[in-house]
Amino acid sequence: KGAQMEPGYDLPAMIGMTEAEVQTPALILDLDALEANIALMAAEARSMGVALRPHAKMHKSADIALMQIAAGAVGICCQKVSEAEALVRAGVGDVLISNEVRDGVKLARLARLAGRARVAVCVDDAGGVAELAAAVAEAGTELRVLVEVDVGAARCGVAPGGAAVPLAQAILAAPGLSFGGLQAYHGGAQHLRSDAERAAATAAVVGKVRETLAALKAAGIAVPCVSGAGTGSFRHEGASGVYTEMQCGSYAFMDADYGRNLDAGGAMASPFRNAMFVLAGVMSKTKPGHAVCDAGLKVMTMESGLPVSAREGVVYAGASDEHGTLADPGDVLRPGDRLRLIPGHCDPTVNLHDWYVGLRGGVVECLWPVTARGKHF
Ligand code: PLP
C-alpha cells in the first residue's frame, strides 16, 4: 500500500473507505439524497412548465452542475466571473451570471468566456450596457444580457416599472448583445418561516415583475425570460405565470436554516433531504453530558445559527475555531465516533472545503473537488 493509496496530505478519504474511516472534519455528501433532490426539483419544474437553472454558487461543483444539467436543467447560474470560468473549463456549457460585472478586466474575461460557452449576465444601468457592448466588440463574441429588477431585496437592480425600458432598448441596439429578459430574485423571501409569509412576499415580487413586463410590452419589447426564485419560494414563482426560469440552489443540499422553513400545512416537512453534512470526529469525552468534536468555525459558517446534529439526542452547543462542544445528555458518544452535522447555511460552508466525499450505503463512492472554491473574483 503506497503513500498514494492512503488519505492524508490533500485528501480526506479514499474511494472504498467506510464513513467511520473518513478523515474528519470533512464535507460529505449522501449521494442517494443528492440524486433524489436533483430529480425532485427537475420534476417540480417540469410539472410547472418552467425551466430550471440551478444556482451553482451553492455547491461550486462541476460534477453536481453536470448532474443537474443531465437531469434537465437548461444551464446553471453563477455569481462571479471566476466561478463561471471554473465551471465552463470543467464542461458546463450554459451559464448565467446572476449579477452585475463592472470592471474592465472582468468584462474582458466575461466576453472571452462567451466564446467558449453560452453566457449571460445582468445589468442595472446604462453604463453597464455600454461596457458590455464594448467588451463583446473587442472579443468578437456575443452575450445575452438580462436587466435586473429590484423586486424587494434592496440590493442590485433597477426600480420596477419603466426603468427597465431604456436598458432593454440599449441592449437591443448594441451589436453583440441580445436582450435576455429580466433577473428578478428576492433572497429574503426564501427564509420567511411560514408558507403564507413566503406566498405574500412572492406575490409582492410578482407584482413588481408584472409592472416591469407591462412597461416593456407598452414599449413593444418582447421579454424572452423572467428568471429568479429560490428553494423557499419556488412553487409561488413557478405558479405565477410570469416566471419562465427558476434559480433554486440550496435544494440540492439543504441546510439547518432551510430545515426550519414550514410548509403550507405548518409542518417541517421539506420535500428535500439533507444531502450535505460536515462529518465531525469526537475527540474528547471527559465528563458526563459533555463531548467535544473536531468541527468548529473553520469548517462551517454560523451566520444562520449553529449546526444541527443528525444524531438524535446530541446537540451541537458551541463553536470555537477548531472545536465543537456537544451536549450529550445520554452519554452516547465515545472518542473516535463520527457525527454528521447539518450546517446552518450550505453555500458559505462549502467554500471552506476542497473536497466532497460522496457516500452511498456508508461507503465512499467518489471524491469530487469543490471546483470553484475561492473563485470570488
Ligand atoms: N438566485 C440568486 C440571484 C441568488 O442569490 C440565490 C441565493 O442566494 C439563489 C438564486 C438561490 O437561492 P436558494 O439557495 O435559496 O435556492
Ligand code: MN
Ligand atoms: Mn444561501
